[in-house]
Amino acid sequence: MAAADLIAQARAGDGAAFGELTEPYLRELRVHCYRMLGSFEDAEDALQNTLLTAWQSLGGYEGRASLRTWLYRIATHRCLDARRAAGRRPAKDWDVPGVEPPEPTRLGEVVWLQPFPDAVLEGAPQVSLGPEARYEQTEAISLAFVTALQALPPRQVAVLVLRDVLGFHAREVADMLESTVESVNSALKRARAGVQRHRPATADQQPPPPTAGSPAEDALVARFVRAWESADIDALVALLTDDVLASMPPMPFEYQGRDVVARFCAALFGAGRRFDLVPARANGQPAFGAYLRAPNGVSHGTGLYVLTLTGDRIRALTRFDNTVLPWFDLPRSLPSR
Structure with a gap:
């Protein structure tokens, strides 16, 4: 069925049509939310909030951007809301009975980090990246990269992921974030520097x-x-x-x-x-x-x-x-x- 017909049926309250309309994008949106949040559980919550918002807002979708871009806009804002919330997973005390660990080198700050199962990606359609993408998809899902993202301010994370990972143009990202191209470019420059600072010092030599x-x-x-x-x-x-x-x-x-x-x-x-x-x-x-x-x-x-x-x-x-x-x-x- 054509997308326009599915949109019309979904607007009329057809949940099955809405599911058929959004299903092709679920896997990549889940990965997007995970990169933004660093937590598999938080990403699942953000994805469900994205779908709920899209369902409630479908009447206002005018087709000026592709449906995929519109969904990414919603998902990014839901993730920004989650990043700004105070309820991230707290740190746990040492809980290994009978083991006295050595003094740690340092205390990590990204205690909410969770792994992403590769099986969730199996069978997913190949995501068509935009021309601005700078990262290989394998690198952009790695623990090191996702951890580095968590150290950035929320808006910088959004800009870096949308521009350098997914390859959206600066104008598209500015529209998604209700910002300007100049602001997006500035945030991207700071985000790239921030990710570089959080890479291991010897990363380029390995x-x-x-x-x-x-x-x-x-x-x-x-x-x-x-x-x-x-x-x-x-x-x-x-x-x-x-x-x-x-x-x-x-x-x-x-x-x-x-x-x-x-x-x-x-x-x-x-x-x-x-x-x-x-x-x-x-x-x-x-x-x-x-x-x-x-x-x-x-x-x-x-x-x-x-x-x-x-x-x-x-x-x-x-x-x-x-x-x-x-x-x-x-x-x-x-x-x-």
Whole structure:
């Protein structure tokens, strides 16, 4: 059915027509909200608010912009509202029983960060990016990039994502944000500088990560699994870059550098904690459900690890709590082997 007919039916109250009209854009809008907010749960809320607003406002849609652009405008404003709200997920205290961690290198500020399941993107239509896009889509969903966005003021995030990730023209972005081209260009300049400041100092000197699913990635991931499941600190340390970063939102503790990360892992393993890992993928990166072995042989899900790779090394290890496991179709526990 033609879009004009679907719009007419939706305006007349046909929910099925509205669903057919908006369904092609849901996956990319969900990713857009995630980039803006850094939280999978918050992105889901923002997407639902976007659809509700679009449903209620469809009578005012005049077709001057494409339906996709109109939906992005609504989604961006809903995300800006969420970014300005005070109710972001709070930090958690250290909650690993029996483990005394080393002093953290620093306390991270983006404690609301959550992973994005790659499976949510599977089967999604290829997004047609505008000519202004500067980022590869894999880079623009990575944990490092999404984390850097969270450090920017809300409006700068919106401008950077709309211009440099999605490739909208400056005039289109100005219309979406009810601003001027000059204001958009100024915000974009500041946002680009802000993202650059939050990149690792050695990022430009590091080799690119292996291709997803390649033999090189598979080999590196297999070495990590063997080292982690056997609690082999020496083998684990051999996989890490000198400036490796370990973080664990919503706990704010961060450990920067191979020596301190090794001490942190040694504290976990030294307390007798042993894990089974189940593979997954998040943010275009290798990930694992982590299951703590119990004396009765059952392994209980304690969290999700996401690896950031560079060349044949691990540049970052991010641990999320076990509330995210269902998003990856991972069980809460594993039966005894």
